[in-house]
Amino acid sequence: MTIEVRNINKSFGDTPVLRDVSTTVESGSLTALLGPSGGGKSTLLRVIAGLEQPDSGTVRISGVDATRMAPQRRNVGFVFQHYAAFKHMTVFNNVAFGLQVRKRGKQEVRRRVTELLELVHLEQMANRYPAQLSGGQRQRMALARALAVEPEVLLLDEPFGALDAQVRKELRAWLRRLHDEVHVTTVFVTHDQEEAIEIADSIVVLANGVVEQAGSPHDIYDNPANPFVMRFLGPVTEIGGHLYRPHDIDLSIEPRAGSTVARVTRVVRLGFEVRVEMQIGEQEAWAQVTRGLAGRLGLKPGSTIHIMPSPDSRLRVEPETSPSATA
Numbered sequence: 001m002t003i004e005v006r007n008i009n010k011s012f013g014d015t016p017v018l019r020d021v022s023t024t025v026e027s028g029s030l031t032a033l034l035g036p037s038g039g040g041k042s043t044l045l046r047v048i049a050g051l052e053q054p055d056s057g058t059v060r061i062s063g064v065d066a067t068r069m070a071p072q073r074r075n076v077g078f079v080f081q082h083y084a085a086f087k088h089m090t091v092f093n094n095v096a097f098g099l100q101v102r103k104r105g106k107q108e109v110r111r112r113v114t115e116l117l118e119l120v121h122l123e124q125m126a127n128r129y130p131a132q133l134s135g136g137q138r139q140r141m142a143l144a145r146a147l148a149v150e151p152e153v154l155l156l157d158e159p160f161g162a163l164d165a166q167v168r169k170e171l172r173a174w175l176r177r178l179h180d181e182v183h184v185t186t187v188f189v190t191h192d193q194e195e196a197i198e199i200a201d202s203i204v205v206l207a208n209g210v211v212e213q214a215g216s217p218h219d220i221y222d223n224p225a226n227p228f229v230m231r232f233l234g235p236v237t238e239i240g241g242h243l244y245r246p247h248d249i250d251l252s253i254e255p256r257a258g259s260t261v262a263r264v265t266r267v268v269r270l271g272f273e274v275r276v277e278m279q280i281g282e283q284e285a286w287a288q289v290t291r292g293l294a295g296r297l298g299l300k301p302g303s304t305i306h307i308m309p310s311p312d313s314r315l316r317v318e319p320e321t322s323p324s325a326t327a
């Protein structure tokens with residue numbers, strides 16, 4: 001179910017929060033809305049859900065103009081960060097709720113809820129109450145509940161945001177697998193670029209109410225549209241007026257055609273990677289190399305090395321970056 005967002009503008013009072021936002025969410029995709037806090041991600045999600053009315057622009061879901069349609073008529077499921085479960089109802093009844101409201105038969109409800117609890121791996125927890133679940137289990141229950149009514153679109157607002165790093169990682173992998181099984185068009189909000197890169201098919205980078213770039217994780221990481229996106233998606237280092245990914249900097253002991261001389265100031269071992277900090281004239285830069293290479297080159301503070309940044313993956317640092325990045 002394709003979602004087409006066209007020229008959406010939205011202000012709260014005098015503050016523009018979405019500025020001429022257009023993007024297309026492909027049917028069956030898992031799309032991340034990624035960006036810094038306050039950039040408008042939640043507002044855009046709420047506009048798609050119908051919980052917020054745009055000042056101008058349109059939202060089409062499956063080709064139908066949904067801009068003025070009530071949320072319950074859009075056939076979207078919604079999960080927020082702090083999910084409010086019905087505390088007095090068991091997990092089973094929480095998931096069954098939407099089906100019962102829709103007056104589905106008892107047999108059907110039982111079959112569907114059992115299926116969903118298996119899907120989210122909570123079949124053993126059916127008779128517990130929400131307070132007896134861990135945070136991650138509660139979020140999975142929330143997803144089962146959102147999926148119960150077979151939405152065409154699933155909208156997730158930082159669904160794992162409140163959980164600790166380890167649980168968060170598990171749930172992301174799980175969400176990816178779930179999506180591969182269910183294929184419902186899903187849009188999730190995150191400010192975590194690693195989360196977006198790891199699980200999304202497509203990323204929309206939103207900052208200060210503007211879409212900075214949209215594309216596959218691979219494309220956005222390797223071909224960022226501007227310095228803001230490049231910095232937001234991963235580590236960068238600046239050399240001679242260009243931004244590079246630190247793993248795209250090649251190091252050697254001997255000078256080569258086109259190489260630049262640098263002095264190593266610090267060598268930091270981080271598991272299998274080594275972060276090599278250096279001084280190039282007055283400028284500081286760093287490179288990320290493997291432990292093997294650092295060992296072979298015998299890098300230590302004070303070493304002289306020759307660096308060759310890969311010319312393919314650089315981006316010129318403009319004095320003026322994108323308008324939203326500097327605001």
Ligand SMILES: Nc1ncnc2c1ncn2[C@@H]1O[C@H](COP(=O)(O)OP(=O)(O)OP(=O)(O)O)[C@@H](O)[C@H]1O
Binds near residue numbers: 012017037042
């Ligand atoms: N109902 C509202 N009334 C007034 N201002 C609002 C309202 N909702 C959001 N805003 C403002 O709109 C801007 C964008 O908020 P939004 O929640 O969409 O951003 P976000 O990218 O989702 O940020 P976060 O990651 O922090 O949730 C913020 O400056 C916020 O304060």
